[in-house]
Amino acid sequence: MPIYEYRCKVCGYAFERLQPISAEPLRRCPKCGSPVKRLIGTGIGVIFKGSGFYETDYKRKDSASELSRTKNSKTNKSS
Ligand SMILES: [Zn+2]
Structure with a gap:
């Protein structure tokens, strides 16, 4: 569930509200009842960042396993 940010x-008055995507956006400020503006992107931005980190982490793991494999074959030859 994404967190939506609102500002009156x-x-x-700024506040965050955890809402399902299908939920209607809030329209009224809980403090003064005036129309609020929804600031888009907080929750979704975090998800994009996470997938990016996953990709780099995966690549790093791959090269690391290759490195250890070369090391192992070297040790095998010498012994
Ligand atoms: Zn307000």
Whole structure:
């Protein structure tokens, strides 16, 4: 479930609300009842970052296993 960030246009009150994607966005400030603006991207941005980290981590693991394999064959030859 993504976290949506809202900011009140009138009093400036900012808050976050955990909502399912299908849920209607909040329209009213809980403090003063004025219309609020939804700031998009907080939760989704985190998900994109996570997948990027996963990709680099996977590549690093791959080269590391190759390195240890070369090391092992060297040890086998010498002994
Ligand atoms: Zn307000």
